Structure formats: structure tokens, C-alpha cells
Amino acid sequence: MKLASRAEVLFSVKSFAAAMLSVYLSMRIGLPRPFWAMMTAYIVSAPFAGPTRSKGVYRALGTLLGAVVVTFLVPRLVNAPELLSLALALWIGGCLYFSLLDRTPRSYMLMLAGYTAGLIAFPAVSEPQAIFDIALARVEEITLGMTCATLVHSLVLPQSFGPVLLARLDHAVRDAQHWIRDALNPAGDKRAAAERRKLAGDITELRLMTTHLPFDTSHLRWTEKAVNALQERLASFVPVVSGVEDRLAALRELGADAVSERWSGLLARVGHLTDAPKGSALDAQGARLRSEIDALAPAVSRDLGWIGLVELNLAARLRRLVDICIETRTLRHHIDAGVEGRLGRLPDAVRQLPGVPVSALHQDRGMALLSAFAAVFATLACCAIWILTAWPSGAAAPMMAAVLCCFFAAQDDPLPFIKGFLNYTVYSIPLSAVYLLVLLPAVHNFESLVLVCAPAFLVMGVLVARPSTFGRAMPFLFGICFTLALIDTHTADLVSFANGMTAQLVGLVAAAVTTAVFRRVGAGWTARRLLKAGWNELARLGGGERVTLAEFSARMVDRVGLLTPRLALAGAHQDLQAVDALRDLRVGLNMTLLQDVRPQLGRGEAALKPLMDLLARHFARRPRVDPQGEAQLLDAIDNALRALCDGTRDDAQREALAALTGMRRDLFPQAAPYQPSRTTDIHEEIR
Secondary structure: OOOOOHHHHHHHHHHHHHHHHHHHHHHHHOOOOHHHHHHHHHHHOOOOHHHHHHHHHHHHHHHHHHHHHHHHHHHHHOOOHHHHHHHHHHHHHHHHHHHHOOOOOOHHHHHHHHHHHHHHHHHHOOOHHHHHHHHHHHHHHHHHHHHHHHHHHHHOOOOOOHHHHHHHHHHHHHHHHHHHHHHHOOOOOOOOHHHHHHHHHHHHHHHHHHHHHHHOOOHHHHHHHHHHHHHHHHHHHHHHHHHHHHHHHHHHHOOOHHHHHHHHHHHHHHHHHHHOOOOHHHHHHHHHHHHHHHHHOOOOOOOOOHHHHHHHHHHHHHHHHHHHHHHHHHHHHHHHHHHOOOOOOOOHHHHOOOOOOHHHOOOOHHHHHHHHHHHHHHHHHHHHHHHHHOOOOOOHHHHHHHHHHHHOOOOOOOHHHHHHHHHHHHHHHHHHHHHHHHHHHHOOOHHHHHHHHHHHHHHHHHHHHOHHHHHHHHHHHHHHHHHHHHHHOOOOOHHHHHHHHHHHHHHHHHHHHHHHHHHOOOHHHHHHHHHHHHHHHHHHHHOOOOOOHHHHHHHHHHHHHHHHHHHHHOOOOHHHHOOOHHHHHHHHHHHHHHHHHHHHOHHHHHHHHHHHHHHHHHHHOOOOOOHHHHHHHHHHHHHHHHHHHOOOOOHHHHHHHHHHHHHHHHHOOOOOOOOOOOOOOHHHHHO
16 A cells, blocks of 8 residues: 555645544534544535535535434334334435436535435434434534534645646646547547537536635636636537537548648648637737638538538638637636736626526436335335334434435446445444443543544545545545444443444444445446437427527437547447437537527528428437438438528528538438539539
């Protein structure tokens, strides 16, 4: 095992100090279970101050909500243990369901509200008359542990979350810039599609990380709006640059070398825009590039052929790419100014861009419901064992089953994680027994308690700080803390210890078995659900559902990012090998743009209604393929192109033609080139 780094030692020492401070204050105040405060301090602690604060706040709110529910349910149902078990299990499952629909740290509050109700209620059913006092004590102990962890990690050599987030943001921006340069350069490095999709995952991860930013100790927290706006620019960048790359490939496939040569100088200048300095020079450079793009874009006429339409689409996407590059650079310099303490006003053009809430990201309600059902079933199964056997320590079984089902519900396959937790809980039993039965009975003051706990907890704190060992160290530490709580209940004897540990293990096994039966799915299964969710949204767009371009891009980019690791794991599934999630993203972008300009197209709008209906049917039946329906869809796109080419010459017409061209290219890349009203020879068009 490698030596501990300075950051790991610092985290371990601060976490231990916060835990001991919470125990000391709990004892001084006279709270009944000081070691609950200690456990909370470790659970809330994170290497950075921002996540520690946010976890602490959400944990405190969740605990309070769970305690309120317990004080309402237990007195009313204590004489009907079956109904009380059902009510608590449904509450745990309901809270888990809604927490899984919110993928931000706020979900921690709902999850805590669920299983905290079980942690308070199950051990308290034998004392229903004291349920208010018990619930109040648990809230006080947990809040005290959270407060101590937050204060220590915020005031003692605080580790700011801002630099880490900023480094990740810059890494994503650099990846985006490399993709732009590669896409615009015919000799560029055409990296694998998986690497492109990985950028989408990084963008979503940044969006979720930013939810900790308001709690951070750095100046970066004052630039939260700019950071969010920059992430939205990155999300909108993905389908645009992917479309540019594909349109250039289409021109090369059509043998339009002369056309490509005409664009080469402009493409190089757009690529250099990613390194341009800030200020008015950047705006002026952007204006010149837009003028050049407009000059190179072909004029619309009824005789415009396929190569001309591809150029028209390329011009539209390049204009959008120039806008995104300028907005990204402006936002990045604004963030730098905020970090340096000289935050200014964002330009109006950037400040008025639509924002996207995190709630707009992908939600899998079916998987959330399945996870909630597994948690309800495991909790009820343990309650049944407890009631039927009249097991004095049986309350620990449903408690642990609920906690484990909630902890790992977001995983595709929670079973390996639950098994790991079970294994390392078992490994903690010998050390837990030594503490409970040998060391702690000899402790008679707080100072000796600190000395006795320090060796094990300081070492485990270092391992918790390491991502590679966190999954093993945390259940080991959790097992020790849970055992120490027996001291609080004055049951620190071998029989109580054996009973308590057995009940814990029964709960863990119940969670593992229930998960294996109801909740275990593979990466391929999840990948298909993600793809189907994207196709269903495209079908709704075709059916007339309105959604903002920013929100659609954020959600589809999120799905692309979620797909990337699952497609890699599901490599053996042949039906997933040909999946191009970026293509679906580009189609959705074009459908959204088409919906936006439809009211401005006049007579040309009539040709779009049957097309949108066919698109809705096309995506609703995916992944099935209907050759007749495909042929009808291709004819509908071509008819819409002809109708719009013959329509009014304005910006809406050009935007609609660009969207239709991109849609045709993405849906039918192998189809024969589009033919206008009269047959056009491609080689004449090139000349």
C-alpha cells in the first residue's frame, strides 16, 4: 500500500477531529447516542469543503423530514406492526423513487428522509410513548455531527472545491477545442466515436458537480451563473460540431473537392477562433467570419442540388459554431475575473441566453420505480422475519436492508456493490468486537476515548479519502461505528453484539437477494432503455411537442454521456455496435430548429406536416425498421426540400433547408443524392 499523501492525511485528521468533537459535545449536552453523531460526521465528510457543506445541509433537512414522518406514523400504527412496517417501507420506497429522479446532491435529502425514518422508527417501536423524544434526539445527534464536520472542514485548512471544478471545466473546453480543430481540418486526428461521446459524459458530470458550487469557499461560487452558462454552451456545441464534421465528410464522399477547397481557408480561420484573445477583437473577428460564411453559402433556388444543400447546412452550422466559440471564450474570461475578485457584468447577448435546470436531464422513471419496489420488498421481508421470530435485535435487519437498497440504487447492477459492503462489514466484525468488548469498557474519560479510537479511525480515514479504496474502507468504518452505538444503548456485551451483528448481516443479505431478483440489469439493457428514451423524445418532437433547443441539447447530450460506458461494456451485443447516438442528437437538433421556424415559412409549412408525422412514426417504432416507411420518409424530406426551395427567400427558409438537409444526411447517409425539380448533374454543379 502506498504512503498517504498530504491531502489524505489532512482529510483523515480533520474527519477524526470532527467526529471526536461531535462525540464530546453530545456527551456534554447529554444526548443519548453520541456515536450517532460520530457516524454522521464521517458520512458527511468529503475531501472538499463545498461537497461537505452541501451534504451536511441536505442530510440535516432529510433527517428532519424523516423524523416528522416517524412521529406521525408510529403512535398511530404501533399496535398494528404489519401496517406500520408497510407504511415505513412505502415511505422509504417513495422517497427513493423521487430521489433517483433528481441526480443532483439534492437527492441526498429525499433518500435520507426515507431510510432515516427506518433508522429512527424500527428501534423505537418498543417505546411508542417516547417517539417524539427519540426522534428529536436523533435529529439533534445527526445535526450535531453534520455541523461539526462542516465547521472543521470549512475552517481548518479548507480544501476549496473551486480549483478542481475549474480544472475539469478547462479540460472539457480543451477537448471541445481539439474536436473543433480536428473536425475542420481534413488531415486532423479523427478520434474514435467513443472519445467524442466521452466529452458528452464529462459535460453532464460538470453540470452535476456545479450544484456544490454555492457551498464552496472559493471566489468561484460568485460565478455560478457563468459556469452554468458555459456548460450549456458546451452541451450545444456537441451536435453542432458533430454536424460540421459529418457535412464535410459528405462533401468529400460526393467528390466535391473543388467545393471543399473553397471552404478550406474559412475553416482554418474558424479553427483559430478557439485560441483568440478576449475583448472587442474577438467580436470583430466573429463578425468577419459570419460575413465570410454568408458569402460562401450558395443562393437558394428551385434548382439547388444536393451539394448546394449540404453547403447550406454547413454554413448554418458554422455560423452557430462561431457564436458558441465566442460565447464560450467570453464566459471563460468572465469566470477568471470572478476568481480574481473583479467580477463584472456579463454581456447582454450572453446573459440573456436561456438557462437549463438540472431537472431537465434524463430521467428513467421505470428504473426508479423498480429500485423503489426492491427497497420496499427487502424492508418488508426483514420486518416479517423480525415480527415472526420476535427477535429482540431484529430491528437492525430492516434498517440495513433499507440503507443498502438506497445507497446503491443508482447503479445499473447494485449487487456487486452490496456484496462488497457485506464482505467488508464482515471483515470489520473482529475489530468491532475488540473495541466493544475489550477497549471501550476500559475507557473512563474523553481523552482516553480519543487515544483508543485514533489508530483505527485515522488509518481508515486515509483509505476513505482514496477513490480506489473508498468502497472498501467506508463499509468497514460504518460497521465499527454501528457497533460502537451499542455503548450508547448500554448493551455492550457479547450476546447483544452477536445479536446486533447477525441482524445487520440478515439485512445486508436480504438487500443482496432482493436486488439479485428484482433489480439486477446489464449494461446492454440500460443502453437500450437510454436509446429508446431518446427515440421516444424524437417521436414526441415529431408529434408537435415544444422544447427549447438548450433543454433538448442538454438532455440528449446527457443521454450520450450515459450511453458511452454502457456501450463499451455491452460490446458483445451486435445490435448496439452500429449505434450512433450523436446522429440521433443531430436529428433532434434539426427537428427542434424546424419546429422553431415553421410558423415563419408561409406556404412551405404545408410540406412539413406530413414529414413531421412520418418522423414521429419512424422514431416511435425504433429499433424496428420498416422499409416502406423509410422510403416514404425519404420522399417526404425530398418533397419538403423542393417546396421550400421554391418558397420565399428569407432567413427562416434557409434555416429550414439547412435542418432538412442535415436530417436527410443523418437518417439516410447511403441514399442517392437529392434531386431538385429538374435533374441536375453533380459534376456540372461542381464545375
